[in-house]
Amino acid sequence: MSETTMDEGHVSEADDAGDELVVSPDKTETSEAQSSQAAPAAGDERLAYRSLFQRMFVQPEIGAIIGVIGVWTFFWAVSLNFGTAGQTQNWLDTASTLGIMAVAVSMLMIGGEFDLSSGANTGAMGILFILLIKEVGDLGGLGLSIWFAVPISFAVAMLIGYLNGKMVERTALPSFIVTLATFFILRGLKLGMSKLLTGQISVTFTEDASGYDFWQPIFAGEWIRNEHIWNGRDIFYLGFAIGGAVLLALSMCEMHFVRRESNSAAGLPIFGAGAAGVGAAIFLLHTTDGVNANILAAAVLGISVLVSLVGFGMWRYEPVESAGSLGLTSKIMMRIGTGLALVAAAIVASFAIDSNNAETLFFPFTVQGLRVVLMMALAGGGFTLLVIAANLALRVNPTTKLFVSTVLAATLVVFAFVIRASAEATKFRTELFSVFLFAALGVFVWSVLSLRYQERRAEDETADALGMRGLGLGVLFLVLAVVLRHLFVTQAELDAAVNPARFSVRMLWFFAFTAVMAYLLARTRFGSWTFAVGGNAQASRQVGVPAARTKTQLFMIVSGAAWLVGMLLSFRLSSLQAGAGDGEEFEFIIAAVVGGTLLTGGYGTAIGAAFGAAIMAMSLVGIQSARWNTDWRFVFLGVILLLAVIANRYIRDQATATRR
Amino acid sequence: MAQRALLELENISKFYGNIIALEGVSTKVNAGEVTCVLGDNGAGKSTFIKILAGVHQQSEGSIFLNDEEVMFNSPRDALDGGIATVYQDLAMVPLMSVWRNFFLGAEPTKGFGPFKWIDQPKAMKIAKDEMAKMGIDIRDTEQPVGTLSGGERQSVAIARAGYFGAKVLILDEPTSALGVKQSGVVLKRIVEARNQGLAVIFITHNPSHAYPVGDRFLILNRGKSLGSFDKDDISQQELTGLMAGGAELQELQQELEEAISGVKKN
Numbered sequence: 001m002s003e004t005t006m007d008e009g010h011v012s013e014a015d016d017a018g019d020e021l022v023v024s025p026d027k028t029e030t031s032e033a034q035s036s037q038a039a040p041a042a043g044d045e046r047l048a049y050r051s052l053f054q055r056m057f058v059q060p061e062i063g064a065i066i067g068v069i070g071v072w073t074f075f076w077a078v079s080l081n082f083g084t085a086g087q088t089q090n091w092l093d094t095a096s097t098l099g100i101m102a103v104a105v106s107m108l109m110i111g112g113e114f115d116l117s118s119g120a121n122t123g124a125m126g127i128l129f130i131l132l133i134k135e136v137g138d139l140g141g142l143g144l145s146i147w148f149a150v151p152i153s154f155a156v157a158m159l160i161g162y163l164n165g166k167m168v169e170r171t172a173l174p175s176f177i178v179t180l181a182t183f184f185i186l187r188g189l190k191l192g193m194s195k196l197l198t199g200q201i202s203v204t205f206t207e208d209a210s211g212y213d214f215w216q217p218i219f220a221g222e223w224i225r226n227e228h229i230w231n232g233r234d235i236f237y238l239g240f241a242i243g244g245a246v247l248l249a250l251s252m253c254e255m256h257f258v259r260r261e262s263n264s265a266a267g268l269p270i271f272g273a274g275a276a277g278v279g280a281a282i283f284l285l286h287t288t289d290g291v292n293a294n295i296l297a298a299a300v301l302g303i304s305v306l307v308s309l310v311g312f313g314m315w316r317y318e319p320v321e322s323a324g325s326l327g328l329t330s331k332i333m334m335r336i337g338t339g340l341a342l343v344a345a346a347i348v349a350s351f352a353i354d355s356n357n358a359e360t361l362f363f364p365f366t367v368q369g370l371r372v373v374l375m376m377a378l379a380g381g382g383f384t385l386l387v388i389a390a391n392l393a394l395r396v397n398p399t400t401k402l403f404v405s406t407v408l409a410a411t412l413v414v415f416a417f418v419i420r421a422s423a424e425a426t427k428f429r430t431e432l433f434s435v436f437l438f439a440a441l442g443v444f445v446w447s448v449l450s451l452r453y454q455e456r457r458a459e460d461e462t463a464d465a466l467g468m469r470g471l472g473l474g475v476l477f478l479v480l481a482v483v484l485r486h487l488f489v490t491q492a493e494l495d496a497a498v499n500p501a502r503f504s505v506r507m508l509w510f511f512a513f514t515a516v517m518a519y520l521l522a523r524t525r526f527g528s529w530t531f532a533v534g535g536n537a538q539a540s541r542q543v544g545v546p547a548a549r550t551k552t553q554l555f556m557i558v559s560g561a562a563w564l565v566g567m568l569l570s571f572r573l574s575s576l577q578a579g580a581g582d583g584e585e586f587e588f589i590i591a592a593v594v595g596g597t598l599l600t601g602g603y604g605t606a607i608g609a610a611f612g613a614a615i616m617a618m619s620l621v622g623i624q625s626a627r628w629n630t631d632w633r634f635v636f637l638g639v640i641l642l643l644a645v646i647a648n649r650y651i652r653d654q655a656t657a658t659r660r
Numbered sequence: 661m662a663q664r665a666l667l668e669l670e671n672i673s674k675f676y677g678n679i680i681a682l683e684g685v686s687t688k689v690n691a692g693e694v695t696c697v698l699g700d701n702g703a704g705k706s707t708f709i710k711i712l713a714g715v716h717q718q719s720e721g722s723i724f725l726n727d728e729e730v731m732f733n734s735p736r737d738a739l740d741g742g743i744a745t746v747y748q749d750l751a752m753v754p755l756m757s758v759w760r761n762f763f764l765g766a767e768p769t770k771g772f773g774p775f776k777w778i779d780q781p782k783a784m785k786i787a788k789d790e791m792a793k794m795g796i797d798i799r800d801t802e803q804p805v806g807t808l809s810g811g812e813r814q815s816v817a818i819a820r821a822g823y824f825g826a827k828v829l830i831l832d833e834p835t836s837a838l839g840v841k842q843s844g845v846v847l848k849r850i851v852e853a854r855n856q857g858l859a860v861i862f863i864t865h866n867p868s869h870a871y872p873v874g875d876r877f878l879i880l881n882r883g884k885s886l887g888s889f890d891k892d893d894i895s896q897q898e899l900t901g902l903m904a905g906g907a908e909l910q911e912l913q914q915e916l917e918e919a920i921s922g923v924k925k926n
Contacts, residue, residue: 529764529765532760532764532765535755536751542745544765
């Protein structure tokens with residue numbers, strides 16, 4: 001077996017040309033031994049192995065998911081109440097209606113078309129619905145029961161979608177133009193019909209309409225958090241959170257390291273001892289309030305996590321034979337130096353600038369605002385440089401990686417204490433503090449594990465399947481933990497006068513709609529055809545895809561989504577302005593693009609668009625809860641759009657580049 | 661009259677208004693044979709393919725498939741008749757994966773009624789196996805088609821046509837955009853498809869690609885047929901000469917005779 005790389009574009013070359021492709025310089029022998037076991041079992045030997053993170057990174061949604069985490073963390077870190085149940089309800093409410101439309105619009109965009117009437121359509125459906133059921137007063141009251149108004153308005157929505165699709169098909173004009181016409185027609189109809197039938201520019205319906213009691217909970221039911229008291233919540237919340245974290249950690253190990261041929265029992269007692277330590281530390285943390293006891297518990301927790309994972313690794317994974325000796329290149333040193341300097345500057349800034357000074361320094365910054373921005377920028381840059389240094393170090397050898405990671409972890413710990421010392425609000429003194437400590441722990445433990453166990457560089461289907469299942473279950477546990485915490489309130493929180501949160505049923509519509517659309521796109525013929533007509537309409541026609549029908553169906557999906565949003569709006573507000581929804585079509589398109597959908601069609605996902613909508617909703621709500629001037633929100637949105645487009649382009653290039 | 665060939669065309673003409681795109685073209689294609697259609701740009705090759713593929717309908721003349729006169733009103737009709745066309749642009753969606761492209765428009769499904777989903781593991785396995793039959797070991801069927809080389813893409817398209825039960829395979833200029841080595845690969849695929857019993861119609865303007873693989877040659881010039889020749893009746897030089905020659909049939913025939921006598925002397 002010789003070390004050759006793959007010849008470009010050799011189609012006729014025989015199968016036996018499978019030489020080792022991935023040979024890391026420092027462990028040639030081990031990786032060859034490895035591949036001779038792993039390669040025949042699975043996959044094509046000419047495929048360079050892509051690790052879990054590399055594979056996840058090229059999913060079209062990934063930009064939006066990272067964006068959601070980033071934007072959430074940003075607003076959580078700069079505002080006092082972002083992240084509470086009330087604020088979460090706030091942005092989820094906005095995200096739901098925006099997201100339903102963004103998902104539908106993103107499907108249409110994948111199919112290569114636009115619908116500029118989608119915004120006006122949401123309002124039109126609501127107004128049509130209300131005009132149909134209006135019982136009291138005025139001319140236009142048809143006084144239909146809601147039982148009739150719901151299906152009739154839905155049928156009209158389907159008709160609008162069908163007509164949009166047919167017109168685009170028959171005229172062969174760009175859908176931009178055709179739906180622009182529909183937009184103006186709908187806009188005019190909304191105003192004209194409202195004024196003609198009610199004499200007003202807004203329409204209202206009352207709870208007297210027959211069928212209201214049945215339909216109201218379906219479209220506008222609410223879960224009022226403060227009415228659901230469950231004092232035992234925290235046990236389940238913590239249980240799921242810890243269980244989820246453990247599953248995530250173990251699954252990542254499973255997917256990252258090389259499995260031993262036979263497990264070594266020696267690791268089990270160590271794993272057990274570590275796990276017991278983790279349990280004890282959590283119990284200690286939960287039962288004591290004293291600062292010293294907490295710090296002790298945290299120390300025990302950190303050491304126990306390290307011990308248990310090392311034990312777990314000893315039991316399951318191949319040890320590294322030689323980790324090499326410390327080899328710091330000038331590149332790494334330079335990044336460490338700059339990174340540390342930036343973090344130091346952030347620390348200086350945090351102490352030097354008064355965090356209570358709300359005086360406006362220069363437009364639009366206050367002194368305390370400037371402090372936060374400075375700290376975030378400096379520390380963020382510094383930590384990013386240190387992470388880059390750690391990645392560079394991994395290419396040298398695991399020992400160097402451990403060294404750089406330790407520097408990174410130590411810096412994180414120092415920064416955590418700086419925040420604790422300089423911040424005023426309890427939120428920052430406790431929550432932000434612990435987040436930094438956990439980050440430090442994660443970085444350190446991971447690099448110790450990388451030092452001790454071999455990184456997997458070959459396909460291992462059983463390990464990957466097990467890891468993926470563990471990862472899925474772990475995420476499910478974490479989601480459950482968060483959901484429990486948001487849906488129920490404890491008596492203690494009520495006594496502390498927690499802000500009310502009313503979770504609307506529209507969120508369930510949003511999740512369900514996204515799930516159905518994601519399934520349609522990824523798993524059905526209709527989904528495949530959607531990608532095909534957007535990617536190459538002529539080619540799909542030539543192989544027998546009903547291109548026109550597919551596009552018309554996509555227009556009908558958008559119109560159906562607009563109907564759903566119209567229902568949600570009507571039942572929520574019971575009154576709609578004639579201009580409702582006008583101009584929102586671009587927000588839907590932005591959310592879809594932020595979510596990774598390609599403007600030119602043929603690429604994107606439904607889930608990405610849903611996350612894109614979440615990013616936009618979080619930004620709108622977050623700016624308010626950070627008490628910034630909301631006049632500036634569009635600047636923020638513009639910047640997000642720009643960043644998202646650049647990031648998505650990069651991800652797409654990575655996804656489509658397979659020649660190495 | 662003897663048994664007709666698998667696909668026979670008699671006096672096919674196509675007019676677009678007063679423009680004569682194709683006039684009186686006849687040829688036949690047998691199973692397990694390659695019929696090459698040669699002609700310079702504007703000779704009517706595209707019209708010829710589009711009629712066979714069901715994109716356009718002939719204005720005059722008849723098509724016989726399996727001894728029955730047929731009329732293809734849509735690309736679906738032609739596909740159902742077993743005529744698969746591999747277009748110059750390959751009818752592929754670059755951003756979609758190999759297996760999705762392979763099955764596009766005819767995805768295998770599971771489930772019932774409105775709850776049908778694509779049988780993805782089956783589709784991926786078939787795509788990989790069919791490519792392997794063509795002698796191509798595709799690395800990863802999830803790979804976007806846009807990342808394949810030109811020859812590999814041709815092979816996906818040919819394998820796809822073969823898998824979906826094509827009896828007649830039409831290849832539109834498959835070698836025109838390829839380098840020498842890649843062209844060789846595609847020509848090899850054509851021979852393999854023929855050996856599997858397919859009737860192949862190979863459209864090209866390159867006689868040196870056509871001659872080695874063809875069993876019969878139909879030469880078009882300015883919408884008219886310059887004749888349909890069996891391989892035994894024509895040499896590569898004659899073929900080249902015909903393609904390069906003038907419009908007048910008489911002249912060409914003279915040239916042809918001269919050329920033939922020249923060959924005999926050799």
